[in-house]
Amino acid sequence: MLIALARPWPAFLLRKGTELVLAVLVLIVITFLTVHLVPGDPARVIAGTDASLEHVEATRERLGLDRPVLTQFWDYFSGVLTLDLGDSWRRPGVDVNEIISTRLPFTLSIAIAGIVITIVASLIIGLSVAGLTRGNRNQWLDSIFGWVTAGVLALPVYVIGAILVVIFAVNMGVLPAAGANSLSAYILPVAAIASGPISSMSRLVRREAAIVLEQDYMRTARGWRLSTARQFAKHAVPNLLSSTLTLSGLILASMIGGAIIVETVFAWPGLGRAVVDSIIDRDFAVTRGIILTVGTFAVAMNILIDIVLALVDPRTLRAGKALT
Amino acid sequence: MRHAPGGSRSFGAAVCAALLVVTACTTDNGGGGTEGNGGNGGSSTDTIRGAWIEDPTTFDPALTQTTDDYRAARIIYDTVIRRDLDGELIPGLADEWELTAEGAVLMIGEGHTCADGTEITPTVVAESLTYLADPETNSLHTTGIFGDGEVSITGDDDTGEVSIELSEPHTDLLVGLAIPQAGIICPAGFEDMEGLAAGGVEGAFSGPYALTSANLGVSYEFELREDYGSWVEYSEQLEGTPAATLEFVVGGADAVANQLLTGEIDVAPVNTEEVARFEDDDTYELTVAATGEAYVMINHGETSPFQDEDLRRALAQIIDREALRDIAYPVGDLIATLGDENMLCANTDFDLLEHYDTDAVGDAFEGVSVNVIGTEAIGQNGAATIYVQEQLAAAGAEVDLYNTDVGSWVDQIYEEPETWDVTVYATVNNLGSISWGLGTVIGPWYVEGGRNMTYSENPEAAEAFEAAMSAESEEEMCEHYQIAQEAALQSVDFIPVSMVTQSIISREGFSVQTPGGKEDATTLRILD
Numbered sequence: 001m002l003i004a005l006a007r008p009w010p011a012f013l014l015r016k017g018t019e020l021v022l023a024v025l026v027l028i029v030i031t032f033l034t035v036h037l038v039p040g041d042p043a044r045v046i047a048g049t050d051a052s053l054e055h056v057e058a059t060r061e062r063l064g065l066d067r068p069v070l071t072q073f074w075d076y077f078s079g080v081l082t083l084d085l086g087d088s089w090r091r092p093g094v095d096v097n098e099i100i101s102t103r104l105p106f107t108l109s110i111a112i113a114g115i116v117i118t119i120v121a122s123l124i125i126g127l128s129v130a131g132l133t134r135g136n137r138n139q140w141l142d143s144i145f146g147w148v149t150a151g152v153l154a155l156p157v158y159v160i161g162a163i164l165v166v167i168f169a170v171n172m173g174v175l176p177a178a179g180a181n182s183l184s185a186y187i188l189p190v191a192a193i194a195s196g197p198i199s200s201m202s203r204l205v206r207r208e209a210a211i212v213l214e215q216d217y218m219r220t221a222r223g224w225r226l227s228t229a230r231q232f233a234k235h236a237v238p239n240l241l242s243s244t245l246t247l248s249g250l251i252l253a254s255m256i257g258g259a260i261i262v263e264t265v266f267a268w269p270g271l272g273r274a275v276v277d278s279i280i281d282r283d284f285a286v287t288r289g290i291i292l293t294v295g296t297f298a299v300a301m302n303i304l305i306d307i308v309l310a311l312v313d314p315r316t317l318r319a320g321k322a323l324t
Numbered sequence: 325m326r327h328a329p330g331g332s333r334s335f336g337a338a339v340c341a342a343l344l345v346v347t348a349c350t351t352d353n354g355g356g357g358t359e360g361n362g363g364n365g366g367s368s369t370d371t372i373r374g375a376w377i378e379d380p381t382t383f384d385p386a387l388t389q390t391t392d393d394y395r396a397a398r399i400i401y402d403t404v405i406r407r408d409l410d411g412e413l414i415p416g417l418a419d420e421w422e423l424t425a426e427g428a429v430l431m432i433g434e435g436h437t438c439a440d441g442t443e444i445t446p447t448v449v450a451e452s453l454t455y456l457a458d459p460e461t462n463s464l465h466t467t468g469i470f471g472d473g474e475v476s477i478t479g480d481d482d483t484g485e486v487s488i489e490l491s492e493p494h495t496d497l498l499v500g501l502a503i504p505q506a507g508i509i510c511p512a513g514f515e516d517m518e519g520l521a522a523g524g525v526e527g528a529f530s531g532p533y534a535l536t537s538a539n540l541g542v543s544y545e546f547e548l549r550e551d552y553g554s555w556v557e558y559s560e561q562l563e564g565t566p567a568a569t570l571e572f573v574v575g576g577a578d579a580v581a582n583q584l585l586t587g588e589i590d591v592a593p594v595n596t597e598e599v600a601r602f603e604d605d606d607t608y609e610l611t612v613a614a615t616g617e618a619y620v621m622i623n624h625g626e627t628s629p630f631q632d633e634d635l636r637r638a639l640a641q642i643i644d645r646e647a648l649r650d651i652a653y654p655v656g657d658l659i660a661t662l663g664d665e666n667m668l669c670a671n672t673d674f675d676l677l678e679h680y681d682t683d684a685v686g687d688a689f690e691g692v693s694v695n696v697i698g699t700e701a702i703g704q705n706g707a708a709t710i711y712v713q714e715q716l717a718a719a720g721a722e723v724d725l726y727n728t729d730v731g732s733w734v735d736q737i738y739e740e741p742e743t744w745d746v747t748v749y750a751t752v753n754n755l756g757s758i759s760w761g762l763g764t765v766i767g768p769w770y771v772e773g774g775r776n777m778t779y780s781e782n783p784e785a786a787e788a789f790e791a792a793m794s795a796e797s798e799e800e801m802c803e804h805y806q807i808a809q810e811a812a813l814q815s816v817d818f819i820p821v822s823m824v825t826q827s828i829i830s831r832e833g834f835s836v837q838t839p840g841g842k843e844d845a846t847t848l849r850i851l852d
Contacts, residue, residue: 040732041739048389048464049734049752053770058462091381093521102540169586177586178579180542267575267583269541277378282731 008317012310016303023299024292031288031295032076036069042282046089063089080292090283099274099286100293106180107270110262111255113186114194119248121198123240126205127232134213145206149199157258161192161265178267189266193259197251204247205240212239242313249305253298370568372834372848375580375592379540383523385507386456386463391615394504394754399546399570399845400529401507404430404449404486405498406556407840411666411756413498416556417444417508417530418486421498425796427475427488428497434484436554438510439534440527446486450479452509453488453501468755469500471793493794495801499668499757502840507531532846533570546570556839556846564835564849584608584829591830591848596654597704599827607832612655612825614841616751617662617761618702620648620712620819621737625779628745629692636816638688639746640678642715649822652708652748656822661809662751662761664823666841669758669792669802671809678816682719689721697726697744699733708748716746737777738770750824756840758805762789765818766808778817785811 035042043060044051051059060066064075079086085096125145133142152160168188169177176185212218213236221231260272267273271290278286310317376392385397404418418430436444456463457475471494479486488497500506513520513528520528523535532555533546548568555566573589581598583589593613594602602608620643622630630636649658660677663670694716698709706727713725726744728736736743753760766785768774785808792804812818826843830836837847 039728040735042731044735044738045731049730050775051464052467052775053773055462055464091379093518099540106541165582170582173586176588177582178575179573179583179588181573264578267573267579269574274541280729280731281378 009310012317013307016306020296020299020303024296027292027295027299028077028080031291032073034288034291035065035072035284038279038282038284040282042089042284045282062092076288085289085292086285088283089285090278090281096285096289100271100289103269103271103274103290104293106268107256107259107263107272110186110189110193110268110270111252111259113190114197114255115248115252117190117194118197118201118251119244121194122201122205123237123244125198125202127209127236127240129202129206130209130213131228131232134210146203149203152195152199155196156261157192157196158261158265160195161188161262164188164192165265178265180269185266189262189268192265193255193262197255201244201247201251204243208240208243209236212236215239242309245308245312246305249301249308253301256294256297369850372567372570372591372850373589374570374572374845374848375583375589376544376572376574377577379574380523380544382521383535384513384517384521385505385509386461386465387521388505389464395572395843395845396523396535396544397507398504398531399533400523400531400535401504401509402436402444402530402532402554403502403504403506403508404432404453405502407502407756407842408559409837409839410559411668411840412559413502414556414558416502417449417554423495423498425493427490427494428501430486430488430501432479432484432486433554436530437551438512438527439529439549439551440510440512441551442510442512442527444508444510444530445481446479446484447481448479448511449486449508450477451511451514453477453486453506455509455514456506463505465500465503465505465754468496468760469503469506470494470497493796495793495795496755496757496759499755503754503756505754532566541574543571543573545572558837558839562835562837562847562849564851566846567848567850570845570848581829584831587831590834591828591836593826593828593843596825596827599655599829602829609830609832609835610655611828611830611836611838613828613838613843614656614664614753614756614823615826616753616824617659618649618652618656618708618748618750618821618824619662619761619765620821621747621749621765621778622780622816622818623741623745623778624781624817625741627742628779629694630745633815635688635692637678638685638719639716640816640819641681641685642689642719643712643819644680644715645677645819645821646680648708648711648748651703651711652750653822653825655827656825658822659820661758661813661820662765662818663753663758664841667756667758668798669805671806671813676810676813677820682715685719687720689716689719691720691722693722693724695724695726695743695745697728697733697736697747699730700727701730702748702750712746712748741777741779748821756842758809759789759793762805762808762812766812780812780817782811782815782817785809785815785817 043063043065044056047056047059064072088094088096088099129141129145132138165177165188168175175187176182179185218235221235259270260276263270263272264276271294275287275290376395378392380393380396381390382388382393383396385401388394388397403416405421406414406416408414417432417436419433420431422429432446432449438444454477455461457466457470457477471490471492473490473492476489508530510528510530513525516525519525523538526534532549532552534549536547537545548566577595580592581594581601584592599610622636624631645658649656657664660674661671665672696709696713698706700706702708709725709727713723716723751761751764763775765776765778765780766789767776769776769779788804788808792801792808795801795804828836828843833851835849835851
């Protein structure tokens with residue numbers, strides 16, 4: 001078995017490594033081009049609405065925007081290679097790495113909490129609905145489940161966020177409306193960011209579980225009179241992990257990207273809000289640093305999922321391509 | 325197989341318990357300060373919690389460039405002159421002053437100290453103002469405060485005087501010295517310029533509060549200096565007591581109204597469209613600050629149809645200024661120039677303006693192509709320029725509208741004058757002087773080193789404007805400004821609309837004032 005696995009692995013890892021490098025190179029080029037493609041002169045915006053022509057020119061020089069484009073690209077590219085993203089354009093003396101390292105934990109914390117809650121809640125809800133509706137029983141529950149999850153999926157996350165704020169903060173007064181000053185401040189952003197993924201993943205789990213529950217090994221387990229919890233934990237869940245893991249990896253990556261909206265609604269001090277502010281302020285050093293970080297993270301997550309799936313199911317290796 | 329009921333009960337109990345714990349843990353609203361959801365917080369606390377839009381970019385007052393920079397500078401640095409509640413200049417660190425033909429002489433008061441105990445002497449003041457005036461500092465505010473010429477500043481500790489000599493007269497000098505950007509930096513700040521910018525040099529502070537905590541993207545905390553004794557003496561004593569701690573959470577403007585309603589913050593500026601949420605609740609108070617002036621900016625350049633004065637007049641006749649005000653800044657006062665009646669030398673004669681009269685326009689706009697540009701920041705989703713577009717189209721013009729973000733819009737105004745004919749503009753009048761707004765429509769063009777972005781050519785207005793800037797008395801200055809304003813209004817060089825406003829909401833138990841119409845966090849008070 002080990003020998004059989006050993007051969008495909010180097011090729012697989014090499015391919016994935018190449019994909020990562022290519023994706024990062026593309027990201028570097030795209031993030032660099034944002035400076036030149038977004039309308040408006042960054043030097044004018046950074047210098048200020050009422051800045052004199054002289055002040056604008058001084059700002060342009062400070063930002064290095066008066067140099068040839070290729071020189072600017074090389075400086076940026078070589079900086080990225082040495083993990084030096086330079087200073088914020090808006091806040092001279094403040095390192096972009098420092099801004100990212102300050103903001104990243106906030107985004108990661110709600111994204112990771114969101115994905116954990118998504119996985120747990122989806123497994124509980126999906127398995128419960130699948131179990132209770134097995135063999136065409138309780139069709140009303142299946143209908144309600146379908147309607148509710150479709151309804152939640154149809155709502156944009158900012159609407160869900162606003163509804164949560166109105167109910168739990170403004171009307172009930174039990175949770176903070178915004179900010180990150182306390183542990184309780186995490187609840188609404190995490191709920192908002194997880195609501196959509198819980199709906200989509202629980203539908204997936206419910207569908208997969210319905211198939212699994214009809215398998216022979218599940219009938220055998222029921223025949224052994226194992227408790228429902230044991231049946232699910234020992235036999236159903238492991239067979240659902242592959243698809244759940246694949247989807248959760250994708251959801252985590254999208255949660256970090258999608259944090260822009262949630263962070264804006266809840267004034268959450270993460271990367272999402274920082275990138276929005278930096279675009280408005282034309283602080284493109286921060287913009288491209290964040291996009292590069294988030295983009296690299298998303299690519300790395302996908303590759304990590306492929307590797308995990310290859311470990312869980314070696315057929316994906318032999319097929320030459322992971323399920324993603 | 326049907327063991328579910330027992331399990332369901334356990335699960336349900338667990339969920340209920342978890343919810344109870346969460347609820348019990350979170351009834352503090354996360355604020356950690358005064359009472360929660362809408363309660364009276366005032367007298368039971370020594371902390372006032374406010375909100376900023378974004379992190380300050382610097383704590384060096386000379387290098388400030390955003391609203392939140394100015395807010396922070398006002399808290400931690402004192403200025404030599406201050407504004408009274410009605411806008412009059414009153415003593416700050418300087419007890420007296422005199423405007424001279426060469427500049428000004430300030431008499432620095434005694435007993436003012438820095439946060440590290442250093443006395444604020446004329447030498448300290450002169451060093452700080454010299455740094456602000458130095459071209460090497462590259463401050464955005466130097467020209468507004470000191471004018472275009474060379475500046476020489478000296479302090480004499482024996483006489484208590486600071487002399488400011490300008491090579492070119494500049495009548496905005498005194499009002500310039502009253503803005504937070506001219507805050508006095510104590511000597512410790514100049515020993516660590518990086519620390520000064522980061523707000524980490526407590527000894528640099530001359531104002532009532534010291535920055536004690538800066539949590540990027542989350543909050544900033546300021547503690548009242550125990551040794552501070554330089555409170556401004558306003559003509560009316562402020563009710564209540566200053567907070568021992570000021571805490572400003574950093575959040576999007578959209579979230580602030582909710583945080584005020586939940587009691588997470590006590591005083592904060594809110595978006596204009598959010599003000600209605602507080603109107604029917606007498607536990608909240610609205611205070612209006614003025615940040616600048618809104619007006620219809622008209623391009624007089626070669627490519628613009630508004631080179632023609634008659635067409636500019638026709639434009640003024642199809643703009644209902646009151647309607648435009650209601651769209652852009654509903655709580656702003658209508659203005660008859662680029663400043664309100666509280667602003668020194670501002671024209672208050674509305675008869676000098678063209679009156680709204682669409683019938684008088686006739687077919688002036690038939691076949692005329694007009695490029696309207698704007699930003700979504702003025703009026704909801706750019707409604708102000710949409711109004712102008714609609715009025716022009718109704719008058720028969722062929723109109724192209726380009727509404728975009730602030731950065732692109734400003735860039736287009738400055739850098740691509742051939743692409744636009746008219747826009748609704750809002751000045752950021754930090755000085756609070758009539759010259760700031762007028763300078764954008766009268767006098768030397770931006771491309772020639774001036775501030776005029778409209779390419780207007782009005783020699784009478786320009787000459788009077790220049791004379792006003794170098795006048796030797798207030799009377800003379802106002803005479804010249806009046807001539808300049810009348811000349812510009814008569815040839816419809818611009819169309820004044822209203823003051824640009826900032827709505828500040830305070831919860832019951834807290835108050836804030838706006839000296840000279842400007843937001844000033846040193847006036848925040850906890851009411852008894």
